[in-house]
Amino acid sequence: MSVGKAIPHESAEGHVTGGALYTDDLVTRYPGCLHAWPVQVLHARATVDAMRVEPALAVPGVVTVLTAADVIGENNTGVARRDEVLFDTEVHYWGQAVAWVLGETEEAAKMGALAVELDVTPGDAILGIEAAIAAESFHTEPGQIARGDVAAAMKAAPRTLSGELFVGGQEHFYLETHAAIASVDEAGSVLVQSSTQHPTETQEIVARVLARPKNQVVVQSLRMGGAFGGKEVQANPIAAVAALGCVKTSRPVRVRLDRARDFAISGKRHPFLGRYEIGFDDTGRVLAFDLELWSDGGYSLDLSAPVFHRALFHADNAYHLRDVRVRGRVCKTNACSHTAFRGFGGPQGMVMIEDALDAVARALRVPPHVVRARNFYQPGDTTHYEQEVSQADRITRIWDDLKRSSEFDARWAEVARFNEAHPNEKRGLAITPVKFGISFTAKHFNQAGALVLVYKDGSVQVNHGGTEMGQGLHTKMQQVAAQALGVPLERVRVMPTRTDKVPNTSATAASSGSDLNGAAIQAACETIAERLREVAGRMLAIDPGELEIADGVVARADGQGEALPFAEVVERAYLDRVQLSATGFYRTPRIHFDEAAGRGRPFHYFAYGAAACEVEVDRFTGMYAIRRVDILHDVGDSLSPLVDLGQVEGGFMQGVGWLTQEELWWAPDGRLGTVNASTYKLPTVGELPEELHVRLLPKATEPGVVYGSKAVGEPPFMLAISVREALRQAVSAFGEAPSSVPLASPATAEQVFWAIERVTGAEERRAAE
């Protein structure tokens, strides 16, 4: 069996030796390559009245300055809408690039960029969600999903409360910043090496700015040093600049943003503002939930609409809400264009209901986990958009199992004892569930193609449309192909992703990479295996239906009779003029959604999980430590357990960063003040809890998905909500059973400190003084 085996990442040896190449590592393989550096405007809103490039051209080593005049085709890289001018005279956010300097060296390009002179007139910027609401600056019309009569249910509810929560954005901080290298071949067609999650779209945008048909542009995504959604559309303008520079100069051109420029220019996870009212009974059963959301989309639409929709879809998390209304709009502001990021709006939606349920529990003086469990979906329940919650029983199954394995109840009592004895340090324990819908909500993206090539020696090349960004997709695809063809893993090589192998692919996103591409590869391999069984059947003079190919051997399924090596059958097939390559194609069945009605079946299935977390908080500073985390997560029948474990743990820790210390700080003039690792703090190994127990849910076959597996990229991210809720629990212990524990997000030490001040009344005392 290749599938289901715990194996290291297929490039692991390349990673540890430094031999694995990333886009920017290829630069010395392009002799004569030019280097690009952006000319940035340091205003959040401005008009460029004049630009003088001559001083830059005088800098030794500067070759040229790319401006709007060099754009052959359309000067616009917008995807959802034509709202991203590549070389613009209007400045929409602080640090926007308005021209690019090309130099013989990176140093020359940098010095050239500093030398370009700009006359700019600053304008009034709209900064943040509240300002956008006040100015009625929106990208989208109001959208909503509703069921029942929320107003009537709210009125009838024995108790109600309302709340407001702003959740900050998040920088992707893929370790590899945006990069592209463009070159032209002897026929003049363009090859772009791009660190992109969506080679097809990058190809489309490059073709657009060059005014060329797509068949004149090839995009290759070798592998990415992390992406997390940040390279789903935002790799496109980078590639476009490289391609334009290359066509203009007839030399290869490399564009690579350093961290500070990547931070300033590229978009982030959307900040969200939520205001809710929740109606409930005395047992904590939710009777009505009315949520209004606003997201900060930044200056252009980008993926903000589907991100917003996913927030609406996930405002229920794992809870059955009968009378419910979730609605809102995407704000248009003078910030970089916020974009896809692991979870794609789902986390922002889910954190709202978790915030509300904690408030309900505190109002009732019931432990929050009791209120959560009381509202879980049960088999047969439908979501607020009326999709049946398949395998809803897993929510309770996971919850009960995790509570047992984490010794939750005993520790709850232990934490109370600790808090009793320690006035200045308090601990908090919380458990939260995750339910996450799998599929692109844009239906047409739910398709994939593959091209499988078997060579005469029996070795195999697999091409598929998915990109490798560290999530282990190629590892899984190698396992799927080996399994479906019946050859040992070593015989299968997964090729770099290129638009000239598989056309019209979807972004590798929405956690769906292995579901879609795996199914396409499986189909292609099965076509070839079928042909080979027929060949072997003729060789052995038996019915091909009785034959099985496994571990590189073709033999009868019952093990009886002669066995043929795979390579021998392949050789025979070649001589018999049987085709040894095949394409495969897959489209996700039975999904649909009517946006106007807010009804449908947008998701193929749901992924589930839960996490229990314990923290300890210091009263004097608000600083805290995560003491222990237990996770149980549903990945179906794992295709590759080591990869899946890595996704669960890594996703969780990334979520921890989002909710705790990763604070994006914009200065009052719209400048992003956190533009590098010295000011923007990702978790380090120091934040990894000493005790971290992660298990994958056993016996979890998902019917209708490749080898019974489930998507795993995004869902574990939201397990981190348990950390935020544990912090609130700890903060509450500083007060006398406070009736609510507001906590800003991210919950930096400062914010935890203020939350403590609130529950202890110190804040009021301070204000009174």
Next chain:
Amino acid sequence: MASELRFTLNGAPVSADGADPNTTLLGWLRARGLTGSKEGCAEGECGACAVLFVREGPDGQTRYTPVNGCLVLLGACAGQEVLTVEGLADGELHPVQRAMVELGGSQCGYCTPGFVVSLFAEYYRRGRAEEGFDLESIAGNLCRCTGYRPIRDAGRGLPMVDDADPRRARLGAPAPAVEAFTLEGATEGGRRFFRPATLAEATAIYARHPDARLVCGGTDLVVEINQRLSRFETILSLEGVAELRAFDDAEDALTIGAAVPLSEIEERLDGALPILEELLPLFSSRLIRNRATLGGNLATASPIGDSPPVLLALDAEVIAVSAEGERSIPIDALFTGYRQTSLRPGELIARVRIPKPFPTVGRFFKVSKRVHDDISCVAAGFALSIEDGVVQRARLAYGGVAATPARAKAAEAALEGKPWSRAAVDEAKAQLAGAFTPMTDQRGSAAYRAAMVPSLLEKLWAETEAR
């Protein structure tokens, strides 16, 4: 004109003749096609660029010292022996590489070369056999994918070093010395790099080139090169100056040379001065501490530097030297304004003298978003000399609450001569209210910083009272 720059790279001699002295080792490696070392931040925070120097440690033994390649100037490599990730596998994977592969320690792999380098140094660390794996060894490496658990497990599971290991054999022979080196007339503009070996030479060069920028570890200066795109015509490196690398624990004072790397101070202190030992592990990461120095930290004079509050609390003296001679500056008189010091032109910091006896209570508190490898929002150094329950001398020094690191003198006075008691703490807190007017920035709001000033004293009280 000396324009030769030679060193040993992965066992082979290389030359970087004629390089601009503003070039970093990482930039040079990558431009040469040695792309295993990655650039994740170019400011010493992510460790993706980590490389190894073969250096002599304070114990006199040769060791592998991991540093941030993005913050090492090429001139610092002259005559040195450097290893990069490409040079670690010897035909087959090195044990640290194997551990990373087998445990799933890499996902996207971009951070991996840096982790492998950090783990490699830890693998050969002599103390590992008794002390076990030191988590600090990887605290200066960021990974966005794995969440660190498999990397931590890889570190913890590392086997002991094999006797026949050729990499260990290298540690049996002396490391290259940091010798005098000059790079002049290298570039068209004639940019220069000096690395003298004696203090006399250093001050003479400084007198000759008063506009030279001093550099020691480079952990501030090279950030300026990378992030602010500053380019320096003349760079004077102090890291080879023998006198500045002295460490002297005498009867009346502890004296630390300005160019002693912080990790060396950590090792040499060995329990002598708890307040400093509390500070050092919280000061950035091991990778940075392997290069960063006290001289650099003081001369940078950042209001959020970590050593100033501690040295203020300890009444340290700074010994400044120029071609004219030596003088002592009380640390309290060193910081004159935002990132400004009372050092005169041509003067450099030679050493820091901490008088004895040390205070009976010394604590360092650092408030930051992240416990490890973060820069302070607020830092405090508290030192009390308590005799028979009475505070004889009190020093309350803060960073992050004013344009310079500063003492709260009125609050100190409120404590002195009083029993260390609730009442005295309350009086001191009354004096602290409004003592500083901090600013809001990305590390914290003015209100939070202001709140931390009394709160950290309260923390000191709670923690000393508990003991």
